[in-house]
Amino acid sequence: xxxxxxxxxxxxxxxxxxxxxxxxxxxxxxxxxxxxxxxxxxxxxxxxxxxxxxxxxxxxxxxxxxxxxxxxxxxxxxxxxxxxxxxxxxxxxxxxxxxxxxxxxxxxxxxxxxxxxxxxxxxxxxxxxxxxxxxxxxxxxxxxxxxxxxxxxxxxxxxxxxxxxxxxxxxxxxxxxxxxxxxxxxxxxxxxxxxxxxxxxxxxxxxx
Ligand code: URA
Numbered sequence: 001x002x003x004x005x006x007x008x009x010x011x012x013x014x015x016x017x018x019x020x021x022x023x024x025x026x027x028x029x030x031x032x033x034x035x036x037x038x039x040x041x042x043x044x045x046x047x048x049x050x051x052x053x054x055x056x057x058x059x060x061x062x063x064x065x066x067x068x069x070x071x072x073x074x075x076x077x078x079x080x081x082x083x084x085x086x087x088x089x090x091x092x093x094x095x096x097x098x099x100x101x102x103x104x105x106x107x108x109x110x111x112x113x114x115x116x117x118x119x120x121x122x123x124x125x126x127x128x129x130x131x132x133x134x135x136x137x138x139x140x141x142x143x144x145x146x147x148x149x150x151x152x153x154x155x156x157x158x159x160x161x162x163x164x165x166x167x168x169x170x171x172x173x174x175x176x177x178x179x180x181x182x183x184x185x186x187x188x189x190x191x192x193x194x195x196x197x198x199x200x201x202x203x204x205x206x207x208x
Contacts, residue, residue, distance in 0.1 A: 003178045015181045023207035038087025039157045045177045072097045072118040076130040082204035083129040110141040122150035131200035133161035136168035
């Protein structure tokens with residue numbers, strides 16, 4: 001397990017813009033996609049490649065291609081959808097496995113209300129996407145769902161996380177890698193990340 005806070009200047013600049021309170025829905029959405037693209041670049045740097053020969057303009061040429069079964073992107077509804085296009089820009093042939101969870105108000109545990117996973121999960125690398133890693137409850141439930149489906153290689157991509165949420169995942173699933181643009185300070189009493197981005201779902205969908 002590794003936690004990568006990706007300090008690339010482009011990511012930090014774009015995330016800085018996203019923190020501004022007066023951003024339009026369009027701007028927030030575009031920036032979420034752009035940061036997702038850059039996080040995808042980082043999170044896929046250890047994908048295995050193999051050498052193949054293709055016909056080039058001057059004859060046969062050796063090139064690299066990504067080896068083996070491919071990737072599935074796993075947006076957690078609904079805010080995760082705001083990062084999906086950015087990831088798919090980088091990996092256009094990735095399959096999408098959608099997960100929806102709600103919180104049982106009595107047990108406070110996440111309950112799955114939607115699960116449509118790609119086929120062949122045993123052989124795929126799963127990239128879970130959600131803008132905010134707060135308590136880690138939804139992420140835990142999603143990881144468990146993916147592992148139950150046989151998935152053996154899981155990474156999570158987030159715009160902002162808090163240490164407590166990360167620690168919860170590390171303790172339960174030390175094999176899962178986390179890529180995040182910023183590890184912020186803490187959760188407030190209503191479960192929002194500080195300084196954070198506010199309600200990422202509302203900002204992406206233009207709701208209140
Ligand atoms: N979900 C959000 O949208 N924002 C937070 O700060 C925490 C969880």
